[in-house]
Amino acid sequence: MATNHSFDIVSEIDFQEVDNAINQALKEIQQRYDLKDSKTEFILNKKEKVITLNTKDDYSRKQSIDILQSKFIKRGISIKAMKLNEPEPAAGGRIKQIINLQSGISKENAKKITKMIKESRLKVNAQIQDEQIRVIASKIDDLQAVIKLIKEADLDFPVQFTNYK
Template sequence: MPSFDIVSKVDMQEVDNAVNQTVKEIAQRYDFKGSKCEVTQEKESIKVLADDDFRLKSIIDILQSKFIKRGISVKALQYGKAESASGGMVRQVITIQQGISKEKGKELNAVIKETKLKVQSQIQDDQVRVTGKNIDDLQEVIRILKGKDLGIEMQFINFRS
């Protein structure tokens, strides 16, 4: 029976490259001279530390542009609340979303059921598997899901006929 999987994965090497490029650009830009701005990456998150809100927003803009240039969707980024740090600095944690959460999986299932196509979908850990008897129905589901904005980056893998 034909099937495919819907996943949401981010290449962490590309994330690392984007963070490194951001750090280099901050070091070279004139408007950041003499500031104590930092961008550090931990396992699944990025910490941004800046002198003020304006510089924080500038750093996030630079980071987003680097992500886009490296082919990483900015939908994979979940922004924490900007909070004040010691010394009058501002800190924000950006989490990188890996996998599809249970809530998003249920939302995907609901969208697939609304299509009234003869396919079944089920949540498996951090992915959703869609099966059906007709390959054309599966391709139609992929087309519909690409057209919807569900707030997550989706990849369609393991298309088997």
């Protein structure tokens, strides 16, 4: 009886690291001569998976986003997890921007990945389970080929591979 091997494809965000990245970004913004008077805020809502940026103008908004993205990268969080909405006016002539954090693989993206795996003709079975995909194969080489395939695909959301058995 051949034993099966498996792993899960997930898209997870460590919200503690997001919190750390936000705190570091705010510290840097407050120290920068050109931004220290912008009264920039990042507010993280973990439940809604949203960061709200509130700042004084478009220049501060762009600089603040750049700084936050660099802090994400330093903390090992993919910036593909950030989905920037259009900036909008806020109270007092300020600007706000909502940043959605992508966590979990949507049904649409899960279908995209399973279709890609099927079309690869590898001898594996991919099943969508909630917001992740379980990939099962009898050969470890086939699983490694799937990981390589997914890593090389130009997905617009971050993925990790977990529960490798």
